[in-house]
Amino acid sequence: MEIIISSNTSKPIYEQITSQIKAKIMSGELQTGDLIPSMRSLAKSLHVSVITVQKAYEDLQRDGFIETTVGRGSFVSAQNRDFIQEEQQRRAEEHLREAAEIGRSSGISVEKLVELLKLFYQEED
Numbered sequence: 001m002e003i004i005i006s007s008n009t010s011k012p013i014y015e016q017i018t019s020q021i022k023a024k025i026m027s028g029e030l031q032t033g034d035l036i037p038s039m040r041s042l043a044k045s046l047h048v049s050v051i052t053v054q055k056a057y058e059d060l061q062r063d064g065f066i067e068t069t070v071g072r073g074s075f076v077s078a079q080n081r082d083f084i085q086e087e088q089q090r091r092a093e094e095h096l097r098e099a100a101e102i103g104r105s106s107g108i109s110v111e112k113l114v115e116l117l118k119l120f121y122q123e124e125d
Contacts, residue, residue: 001030001037005046013048017056025065025076026084034076036066 003020005013024030036042039057043050057074060066064083068074096117103113 001042003042003046005048013046014052014055014059017042017046017053018059021056021060022063022065022087026087030076032076032078036074036076038073 001021001024003017005016009016011019021030021036030036037045039050039053043053046053057066057068061068061074064077066074067077099113099117100110102108103110
């Protein structure tokens with residue numbers, strides 16, 4: 001599992017780990033039941049403290065993304081579709097809030113923003 005740690009950000013390392021694993025789960029790259037690396041092996045491969053990885057795993061477990069069983073390891077939780085949908089909606093809301101702020105400050109009408117959103121939504125890659 002590839003995780004990239006950036007030293008050029010103010011985001012703590014454990015949050016970088018957490019957000020990248022969440023993204024892999026939400027994108028389907030990691031599936032329900034998949035084993036994720038042990039804290040020690042991930043810490044070693046990333047050259048970070050085991051305590052840093054432990055904090056990330058605790059956050060992932062608290063948020064329902066992984067389950068950890070002593071002696072067996074950590075696995076991707078049986079995905080709660082409602083939770084993942086809520087997380088994705090929250091991310092969309094952040095982008096829409098930013099678009100609304102840009103629209104207001106630039107004099108772009110809400111009708112034009114809605115029209116653009118519809119175009120992007122219906123667009124196929």
